[in-house]
Amino acid sequence: AQSVTQLGSHVSVSEGALVLLRCNYSSSVPPYLFWYVQYPNQGLQLLLKYTTGATLVKGINGFEAEFKKSETSFHLTKPSAHMSDAAEYFCAVSDRGTAGNKLTFGGGTRVLVKP
């Protein structure tokens, strides 16, 4: 069975500082990996995804993530935090090739950006 662990349910960063959100997964097959962002009282918006190819993936709003198979990790980074980055971030994994291909989510990390 798949599982996703996000280290730290809350992260506080200063505006302009590095944002680093950690995600580790377990999967019996090479997974597809996703990061989603959820702003208050809104739905889930895809930030980026890894399906195949280059392991460093660039997404929207200046975020990027690197798939490291040996570490079973898919950490999300942004070099310089902006106030608008305050939100809840979810890492998710999907088995490729499975009917329905359900997403299994981590518990989420809430990012607070201090001025």
Added chain:
Amino acid sequence: DTAVSQTPKYLVTQMGNDKSIKCEQNLGHDTMYWYKQDSKKFLKIMFSYNNKELIINETVPNRFSPKSPDKAHLNLHINSLELGDSAVYFCASSLPGQGANYGYTFGSGTRLTVV
């Protein structure tokens, strides 16, 4: 021109009532899902339909019954609502198969409050 639309956005109802949430997608996706987000923001899949066929049914009380009249619609009916059903319910859809085009699109959610 919303990709995945859910109605209603908010739903407040009394215990014991029966209610439905509707979902429609105009992306041409074959697979649709219902996810539940609890008060701690944890997201868990409930159901998945592929081309009107139920393919994932997680451990959800049988008071919850999904219905897919066609592959663009997936509705969720809930009987005898309980306080613990209060949550945000997200509909999603995805492309089949594998590859770079693979992805999920989420609706904006339905916040259900049972009083």
